[in-house]
Structures are given as structure tokens and as C-alpha cells.
Amino acid sequence: MLYEISEKTMKLESEGKKIIKLNLGDPDQPTPNEIIEAAYESMKQGKTKYSSSAGENKLREKLANLHKVSVDNVVITTGSKWAIFSLMFLLLKKGRNVVIPTPYWTAYELTAKSLRAETRFLRTEIGSEWKIDVEKLEDLIDRKTRLIILNNPNNPTSKVIDEKTLDEIVQVANDKGITILSDEVYSDISFVETKSVLDYGNDHILVKSFSKTFAMTGWRVGYAVVEKELVEKMMKLNQITLTNVPVFVQEAALKALELREEIANRIREEYRRRADLACSILSETKVKFSKPDAPFYLFPKYEGLDSERFTFDLLDEGVAITPGTAFGNYREHFRIALTVPEEEIELGLKKICEVLE
Amino acid sequence: MLYEISEKTMKLESEGKKIIKLNLGDPDQPTPNEIIEAAYESMKQGKTKYSSSAGENKLREKLANLHKVSVDNVVITTGSKWAIFSLMFLLLKKGRNVVIPTPYWTAYELTAKSLRAETRFLRTEIGSEWKIDVEKLEDLIDRKTRLIILNNPNNPTSKVIDEKTLDEIVQVANDKGITILSDEVYSDISFVETKSVLDYGNDHILVKSFSKTFAMTGWRVGYAVVEKELVEKMMKLNQITLTNVPVFVQEAALKALELREEIANRIREEYRRRADLACSILSETKVKFSKPDAPFYLFPKYEGLDSERFTFDLLDEGVAITPGTAFGNYREHFRIALTVPEEEIELGLKKICEVLE
Numbered sequence: 001m002l003y004e005i006s007e008k009t010m011k012l013e014s015e016g017k018k019i020i021k022l023n024l025g026d027p028d029q030p031t032p033n034e035i036i037e038a039a040y041e042s043m044k045q046g047k048t049k050y051s052s053s054a055g056e057n058k059l060r061e062k063l064a065n066l067h068k069v070s071v072d073n074v075v076i077t078t079g080s081k082w083a084i085f086s087l088m089f090l091l092l093k094k095g096r097n098v099v100i101p102t103p104y105w106t107a108y109e110l111t112a113k114s115l116r117a118e119t120r121f122l123r124t125e126i127g128s129e130w131k132i133d134v135e136k137l138e139d140l141i142d143r144k145t146r147l148i149i150l151n152n153p154n155n156p157t158s159k160v161i162d163e164k165t166l167d168e169i170v171q172v173a174n175d176k177g178i179t180i181l182s183d184e185v186y187s188d189i190s191f192v193e194t195k196s197v198l199d200y201g202n203d204h205i206l207v208k209s210f211s212k213t214f215a216m217t218g219w220r221v222g223y224a225v226v227e228k229e230l231v232e233k234m235m236k237l238n239q240i241t242l243t244n245v246p247v248f249v250q251e252a253a254l255k256a257l258e259l260r261e262e263i264a265n266r267i268r269e270e271y272r273r274r275a276d277l278a279c280s281i282l283s284e285t286k287v288k289f290s291k292p293d294a295p296f297y298l299f300p301k302y303e304g305l306d307s308e309r310f311t312f313d314l315l316d317e318g319v320a321i322t323p324g325t326a327f328g329n330y331r332e333h334f335r336i337a338l339t340v341p342e343e344e345i346e347l348g349l350k351k352i353c354e355v356l357e
Numbered sequence: 358m359l360y361e362i363s364e365k366t367m368k369l370e371s372e373g374k375k376i377i378k379l380n381l382g383d384p385d386q387p388t389p390n391e392i393i394e395a396a397y398e399s400m401k402q403g404k405t406k407y408s409s410s411a412g413e414n415k416l417r418e419k420l421a422n423l424h425k426v427s428v429d430n431v432v433i434t435t436g437s438k439w440a441i442f443s444l445m446f447l448l449l450k451k452g453r454n455v456v457i458p459t460p461y462w463t464a465y466e467l468t469a470k471s472l473r474a475e476t477r478f479l480r481t482e483i484g485s486e487w488k489i490d491v492e493k494l495e496d497l498i499d500r501k502t503r504l505i506i507l508n509n510p511n512n513p514t515s516k517v518i519d520e521k522t523l524d525e526i527v528q529v530a531n532d533k534g535i536t537i538l539s540d541e542v543y544s545d546i547s548f549v550e551t552k553s554v555l556d557y558g559n560d561h562i563l564v565k566s567f568s569k570t571f572a573m574t575g576w577r578v579g580y581a582v583v584e585k586e587l588v589e590k591m592m593k594l595n596q597i598t599l600t601n602v603p604v605f606v607q608e609a610a611l612k613a614l615e616l617r618e619e620i621a622n623r624i625r626e627e628y629r630r631r632a633d634l635a636c637s638i639l640s641e642t643k644v645k646f647s648k649p650d651a652p653f654y655l656f657p658k659y660e661g662l663d664s665e666r667f668t669f670d671l672l673d674e675g676v677a678i679t680p681g682t683a684f685g686n687y688r689e690h691f692r693i694a695l696t697v698p699e700e701e702i703e704l705g706l707k708k709i710c711e712v713l714e
Contacts, residue, residue, distance in 0.1 A: 220603055
């Protein structure tokens with residue numbers, strides 16, 4: 001559903017229709033110029049050839065330092081999505097299952113399905129501020145469970161898992177010998193302290209991306225921090241699928257890391273302003289929402305709503321959002337991505353309120 | 358083996374060792390400047406966002422015109438390798454098999470293996486100029502056969518399938534209802550007329566790349582021409598794996614197509630000179646080889662050779678090649694890629710002859 005809306009929106013736009021796009025986790029900010037110039041320099045230097053399927057050493061080293069791991073634990077991927085797909089491809093076999101708290105990012109389930117693996121959902125609710133019930137999590141695990149996927153901060157709720165809950169989840173995973181795959185692509189621009197799965201040692205998997213922190217979505221570059229053996233396997237899978245992320249893209253990513261603090265701060269503050277604005281508008285309506293801990297999303301609830309129908313009605317009015325059903329069984333919810341300027345957020349939310357009434 | 362040698366060579370180089378690299382299908386020519394400038398312009402225009410998982414319409418349209426198909430039949434992929442992997446992922450299930458003439462490009466078999474599909478090899482020999490025996494091909498096909506993979510021109514032999522043989526292969530495939538996946542990444546720079554699988558209508562699959570024709574290996578952009586339903590499926594797989602090829606890379610590819618004839622002619626003539634040089638050197642030795650119909654490779658045979666041992670001995674002497682065993686059961690063969698300047702070809706071949714004696 002997420003991707004259908006996105007392809008339909010692009011089609012409407014190509015036909016000349018103006019759409020306020022509150023549907024995509026794709027920041028409207030341009031990629032910072034220094035990053036573009038780094039890519040251009042790299043291309044001109046001839047970094048347009050095949051290269052290592054594990055990633056460029058300089059970039060891997062920089063990331064290893066950042067996360068206090070060895071360079072052998074880092075593999076560069078074509079976006080975090082490819083890290084997730086390839087890890088699931090390597091770790092899940094038919095008959096194995098993966099536990100995922102809901103609401104969840106669509107790609108996790110679609111990937112499991114494409115691999116004929118079972119998905120077990122752990123429901124969280126807006127009423128309890130999207131808190132994960134660790135006892136229920138434990139009940140879902142059986143001897144066929146291979147992975148727990150955490151998205152922290154979460155897409156679509158923008159909630160960060162509190163430290164105590166994360167401690168407990170890691171404890172359960174360790175006790176049962178299950179690997180946590182922690183997708184932390186929003187953590188660098190989170191509004192609140194966000195603990196990483198790597199803070200608990202190297203038994204689990206971190207997946208990150210340059211997309212959100214550096215406005216580099218379309219560059220397709222991310223990485224995973226995993227045990228050395230798994231780096232080898234991911235590298236072998238890269239060899240028969242993608243070869244390598246273009247070296248000039250990796251050198252652009254290296255430049256991004258050099259400017260990390262400055263860029264992340266700027267992006268974080270921009271989204272904090274947008275989140276404050278959206279919350280202040282929604283707080284005057286009958287829409288229920290929880291305050292976001294991180295960019296980019298709000299995942300409000302409107303009693304009795306059929307969000308799929310609502311989404312298509314709203315698209316006719318020139319506003320794209322994503323229905324809650326794209327993230328699990330959340331028909332009364334919808335996702336708003338604050339990835340447009342403040343004036344469009346205002347217009348878009350106004351239109352949403354109009355159509356809701 | 359292909360990738361082991363390649364990673365080992367990169368490691369030796371990073372340690373400061375000078376290697377003559379006759380091991381990689383990666384042209385030494387830089388990507389033409391116009392293509393780099395097109396990418397840079399595109400980045401500066403903000404084409405750094407998520408986009409359609411089927412590819413940019415302009416690029417798809419241009420390719421559709423080129424191949425006289427509909428735009429709905431074209432999907433842009435992260436290199437031709439990703440087209441091949443995703444097609445095999447979608448079409449092969451466990452228990453299905455794929456027929457591949459040998460010698461073959463390593464990735465076909467590794468991909469089939471990663472999907473737990475069976476690979477059936479059809480041996481061809483240097484003694485009969487690598488001709489495919491169509492009767493033997495027919496014998497290999499059973500009701501579990503889903504695909505025949507042709508690599509035309511072939512890596513590593515650089516032979517083009519003659520028209521009569523291709524006619525017969527297509528006839529067999531049509532009679533038995535088997536799809537041909539034709540990997541034609543070297544065809545635009547082939548030295549001889551090369552018939553495409555698309556010349557037989559749209560029942561089969563064409564996979565191509567920008568890598569070889571335009572010296573764009575590291576950009577990772579290719580495409581497939583397939584039936585519309587399969588485009589939809591490939592697009593859905595892209596949505597959960599790679600999202601899209603960076604738009605600025607696709608706009609660079611569009612520029613490449615505009616300059617196609619000029620660039621392809623230049624590259625073809627360069628490789629023709631190199632092939633002539635290499636053939637003239639080898640013709641004075643005891644090495645058997647067949648004259649290449651296309652870039653970039655020679656796949657000679659040396660009676661009694663253990664090419665794996667030979668490859669490692671040669672690497673110690675500063676020359677990288679690929680042993681024949683990387684392409685099937687061809688221990689007495691080795692692959693030379695003519696992707697270095699003429700003076701290095703001379704030096705490399707001289708060293709090869711020395712070590713052989």
C-alpha cells in the first residue's frame with residue numbers, strides 16, 4: 001500500500017497535478033552541496049569502476065570508529081533496505097519466523113513473505129504510547145524464531161524504545177539465543193536520547209542509512225554492523241547481486257560523515273519545528289496522536305476511520321498520506337510524513353481536517 | 358574463484374603491490390566526461406530523492422524505442438547482475454532447474470545455488486569453436502526446466518552464437534515453452550553481427566547493461582526487457598530491496614545513450630586492436646585459443662595446465678588472470694581480460710608465457 005500510493009502519486013505528478021506529499025519518508029531538503037561536490041570530485045578521479053563488495057575501506061573504517069567495532073564488522077549496502085533484505089535472505093529459511101512489533105515498516109513483512117518465512121506480530125497501541133509488552137514478546141518466540149526486528153525510532157509512530165524496555169528485550173533475546181536486527185535509520189536525528197542495540201555488545205545487528213540523516217535518500221547507501229562471518233556472507237551475496245555501491249557514492253557518504261554533527265543538528269531542528277507545528281494543529285482536532293520522539297512521522301488515530309478510503313479521497317484533493325493498514329492492522333490510523341515545508345504542512349493538515357469532517 | 362581473485366588483487370594493490378590486472382571485465386577507459394557531467398548536473402538539480410522502482414520514464418522510453426518494445430516492457434536495474442538475480446529469484450523455485458551452456462559467467466551458477474535451484478550444464482569445447490550442440494541442449498530440458506541462460510557474446514570465450522544455432526535454440530525453447538534469458542551485455546561492442554533474442558519476438562528476456570559499452574561498470578545500471586507482468590514483479594522486488602537506481606545515475610545513462618554510436622565505436626575499435634595484439638602474441642606459443650568475436654576476453658587452453666595453481670603463481674609475479682575453473686570444468690583454460698593498455702597486455706602475456714614454460 002505504501003508503494004502503491006507512492007507510485008500513484010508520481011503518476012499524478014507526471015500528469016501535471018500538484019500534490020502535497022505527506023506520504024514519503026523522503027526529506028524535501030536537498031542533499032548538502034559539499035556531499036554532491038565530493039561525489040563529483042570522485043567521479044572525475046575515475047572512481048567509476050568495480051570495487052570491493054564489502055565496501056570501501058575508508059568508509060568502513062570511519063563507521064567502525066564511530067560505532068567502536070572492528071572494520072571487519074562493517075559492510076556497506078545499497079541503502080539500509082538492501083542490508084535488511086540480504087540479512088533476512090541469509091538468515092531466514094522457509095519455516096523460520098521473525099517477530100516484529102507493530103505498527104511496522106512495510107518492507108519487513110513483504111521481504112519475509114518473499115522468502116516464505118513466517119511473520120509474527122506483536123501489537124502496540126497508541127493508548128499505551130506504543131510501548132512494547134516484553135512478556136507478550138517472549139510468548140511469541142518459539143524454537144523456529146530466528147530474528148526480532150526492532151525499528152528504533154519507529155516508522156510510523158516516531159517513538160523511541162525507552163531504555164528499560166530495550167534492556168528487557170535484549171535480555172529476552174539473549175536468553176533465548178535470538179538475534180535482534182535493529183533498524184536505527186532515524187536515530188541520529190532523534191529528538192530524544194536513543195539507545196542503540198550496539199550498546200549491548202556485538203551479538204546483535206545494527207542497520208543504518210545515510211538517507212535520513214543527510215538527505216541522501218536517492219543515493220542508496222547504508223550499512224550493517226554484524227559479526228564477521230555474516231559480513232563475509234553479505235559480501236558474497238553482494239558479489240552476485242549488486243557488486244558494490246558506486247565508489248563515488250561511498251566517497252560522498254564519507255564526506256557526509258565528516259560533516260555529521262552539523263548536518264544532523266540542522267535536520268533535527270528543522271523536523272522538531274515541523275513536529276511542533278503539526279502537533280499544535282492536530283491538538284485542536286478530534287484526532288488522537290502521540291508526540292513524536294524523532295522525525296519524520298505522525299501516526300494519528302481517528303475513531304471509526306477507514307484510512308484506505310480516506311487516503312484515496314484525500315489524494316483526489318491533492319494531498320498524499322499513507323493509510324494505517326500499510327503498517328499492520330491499524331485501519332483507524334494514518335501516517336503523515338513531515339517531509340515538506342511548514343506552509344505545505346499547514347495546508348495539508350487543513351485539508352486532512354476538512355476531509356475528516 | 359572469480360571474486361576471490363578480484364578481492365585478493367585489490368588487497369595486494371592496497372598494500373602497494375603493482376599488479377597487471379588481466380582478471381576483470383572492467384575497462385580501463387574512464388567513463389566519458391559528458392556522462393559524468395550529466396550526473397553532476399542532475400545531482401545539482403536535486404535528483405537525489407526516491408523515485409520509481411521501475412526506473413525513470415525518460416530512460417525507459419529511450420530504451421523501448423531502441424529495442425522496438427513498449428515502455429511497459431522495460432525495467433531499470435542496479436546493473437545487469439541485479440536484473441539476472443531478480444529474474445532468477447522470481448522465476449526459479451526450489452526443484453526447478455536452469456540450463457546453462459559452459460563455460461559460463463560465475464554469477465549464474467552462484468545465484469541458482471543461493472536459490473536452491475538446480476543448474477544443468479551444456480558443455481562446449483574450444484575444439485569445436487565453442488559451438489552449442491542444440492540436440493544436447495534439448496536432451497537436458499525436462500518438465501522442471503524454467504530457464505535457458507544464454508550469454509551472447511559469451512564471457513569468457515568472447516564467441517557470438519551464430520544465427521543458425523540461435524534460430525534452433527529459440528525453436529527448441531518455443532516448442533518446449535521454456536524462457537530464454539539472454540544476457541547480451543557485450544553485444545553493442547561486438548566485432549561481428551550479433552543477433553538479439555528480441556529479434557525473435559517478445560517471448561524471451563533480454564538483459565543488458567551500460568557497464569561495458571560506456572565504461573560505466575562502477576555506476577551499477579542496467580536493464581531488462583521482459584513481459585509486462587514480469588516488469589511489475591521486478592518493480593515490486595525493487596521496492597523491498599533497492600528502491601531505485603539513483604536518478605542522477607539514470608540521467609547519466611540517458612546521456613550515454615545519446616552518445617551511443619560514437620562511444621561504442623570508439624570502445625569497440627580499441628578492443629579490436631587489443632584482441633589483434635593478444636592473438637598475434639599467443640599465436641607464437643603453444644597456447645591454443647579461438648579468435649574473439651567480441652570484447653573483452655580470451656579463454657586459451659594449455660595442455661596439462663592446473664589453472665588454479667597457475668593463477669596463484671602468476672599473481673605472485675604481479676599478473677592477475679582468472680582460472681578456467683571459475684567458468685566450469687575447464688582446468689586447462691584460463692581467462693585473460695584485455696582491459697588494460699596495450700603495453701600492459703604485452704608485459705602480462707610475456708609473463709604468462711614465461712610462467713607457463
